[in-house]
Amino acid sequence: MLVISLTIVSLVGCGVQLGDSAISTTGADLNPQPRENVRDGGSLTTAITEVSPQWNTFQADGSAYTLLLWRWYNPTLAYFAPDGTYSFNRDYLTDVRKELVDGKTVVTYTINPKARYNDGAPIDYRSFVNTWRSSNGTDPNYAVSSTDGYDQIDSVTRGVDDRQAVVRFKGVWAWPDGLFNYLLNPKVNTADLYNRTYLQNPHPEWGAGPYTIDSYDPNAGVVIFKRNPHWWGNPGKLDRRVFRQLEDQAAINAFRNGELDAIGVGSKDSRAQVITMGGVTIRTAASPQQSLLVVNLDTPILADRRVREAVLRGVDRNTLARIRFTGLNYTEPLPGSLQMYSFQPGYEDNVKGVIDYDPDRARRLLDDAGWHVGDDDDGIRVKDGRRLSLTLPILSDSPAIQNLGRAFQAILKQIGVDVVISQRPSSDFSKVVVNKEFDLFLIAFSSSDPFGMAYLCQTWCEGSQLNKAGAGSPELDAEIARVARIPEPMAQISAGNKVERQAFGQYSDLPLFNGPAMIAVKEKLANYGAGQFYIGPVEDVGWQK
Structure with a gap:
């Protein structure tokens, strides 16, 4: 699965x-x-x-x-x-x-x-x-x-x-x-x-369950489910289950107008818009989701390992986390794994000591790679007449996400990297991911079961469809395969932590935060x-x- x-x-x-x-x-x-x-x-x-x-x-x-x-x-x-x-x-x-x-x-x-x-x-x-x-x-x-x-x-x-x-x-x-x-x-x-x-x-005829497709409008982005007359178990309690594709602010407006029955809230702005509504409650739990920065190794500039390392070492995750949780009485340790969560047994911080925030080292790495501060007053580095410019698509109109994008620009500018924000609608998500229309990308991994170390290959193997950075090597694949053959779960987790530290050393992915x-x-x-x-x-x- x-x-x-x-x-x-x-x-x-x-x-x-x-x-x-x-x-x-x-x-x-x-x-x-x-x-x-x-x-x-x-x-x-x-x-x-x-x-x-x-x-x-x-x-x-x-x-x-x-x-x-x-x-x-x-x-x-x-x-x-x-x-x-x-x-x-x-x-x-x-x-x-x-x-x-x-x-x-x-x-x-x-x-x-x-x-x-x-x-x-x-x-x-x-x-x-x-x-x-x-x-x-x-x-x-x-x-x-x-x-x-x-x-x-x-x-x-x-x-x-x-x-x-x-x-x-x-x-x-x-x-x-x-x-x-x-x-x-x-x-x-x-x-x-x-x-x-x-x-x-969706091919509902090949499905089974309490509900089936009633209608699907790919242009409007609306899917409606109805009770399935072929279902043999307890019938669905709902007459209809409706999903509507909406941008963040449109979704908040729809919830406030009574058009939606539930919505995720977490930024200061979205919370403020629903907190005074009557008949509404807010439900909270730990979130099995990893938000991360992905570096596209197919981008010629980023094919140079020194540049990738410099970019990731130039990311001030503590500052990003403060922006991420601004206005909320919430803090968390910086995440150190793409396989495990801090609330799970066996979790280790596999980022620490591999991709530490170190802007001075980042600048030296860029110097060594031939990228030097240009003559313009903006401090952006150049090489062979080309600016060190990287595109970061943003697929949300949420003010909090917009602030996060601007923070990336400011943070990486300190080491001489120009981050160009490309605003895209959220409905472009699959297009951006599948076609790799990015140099840097903010993405999330959402886990639907607790067996994270079982999927080490899915995250890190060369050619894996979830490895959107394009990193990996035959040697790393062999190490991952060795881990998969370890029969005892905690022993496999322990060995997997060591391999994940090697994987982070490719400077292709950087966990940013989880959040509830x-x-x-x-x-x-x-x-x-x-x-x-x-x-x-x-x-x-x-x-x-």
Whole structure:
């Protein structure tokens, strides 16, 4: 399963509790309610940054927004508690058995005999086979978001009958609960279908679940889900689930006007616009999201390792964090990993000692690379008549994000780097990422399960679709593969920390901040909000009686 997904760096999903006390991010804040306390009917409408043109969540061009929509109309086999504890969805599975056989991990999935896709085809072992074959990386024609874990599987076969899938690994695999959380329909059985057939086409007939697509307008960026008449489990509580693509300020306005039922708030400005609204509550939890700066190694200037190192050593992360959390009673240690979070066991700061803020060293590195301060009064460096100018796209109209962009300009100008802001609409996110239309880019990795070190390759392997910087080497890939074969989770995390320090030494990516998730919601909204690692039944989301 794709676990680390791309999103736009945004401040609206984070924030602070009301009042003067420091924020608390202990546990989840979801207004959990049993089904009997949730009324039948009503709708839930929220904003989405982008309705990605790629609807296949397994495909490399999918994003966190792809996965968000995928969950509402496709099989979701795994649930996660806020702390990351796994359980299987009994509407799809009646049993999941994990065991060691001859020193190798074997997982047996027994499938609910009621489970069917919307076109009437049974959900059986063939779905597991297809998910594995398309995700294991053996066919380079499949543009896969992540092969991690699937590339460690030796076979997926039929069990006692078609409704049982037996997954045999090549050895001991430390993270079996991170795989087959979602399924790819067996009809998506060629690389061309995998890569292209979901482009601006959600294919609800290949889905299954409590909801299905009612309408999709790619021009307006509106997706509406309705109850699925083919669903065999508890019916969805909502009549409709609506997603609308909106820019940040438009979303705030829509929430204030009652057009949206929930919205992320976290900057001083967005918080101020909703804090006095009646009937609204703000839900807060720790956020499993990494905001980072990505350096495009395909940019000729940045192909020089000395220049990349200088740029990243010239970034004052403490100043950026202060700007990021301005007006909020919240602080956090600077993040030191793209795999783990500070609230997880085994986390280490792998940035410290590798990419420390050191503007003097940054200037020396640029001198050594032949970039010297020019004759203009602005202090920007030049080489062979060319200015040291780098483009940073900003895909948000949030004042807080705009301030962050200006801060990057000011901070890097101190070492002689000209940062040119390119303002783009948030709906250009996939275009900017897929086509690498940036020199520097602010992006976020959003984790949908707690097994971060399992996805070391997805983040850092050469050619990996999440490695947007274009870094990597065969030597680093070999080290990552060695880590993946370590059977005990904490031992793998320990070894992975050492390899991640090597990866940061490529000067391609720099974690900036995490921040808490904070969602403003109409107060009767149940089973929805800030959930940390929480993934639960969408059919239970609704309005409290």
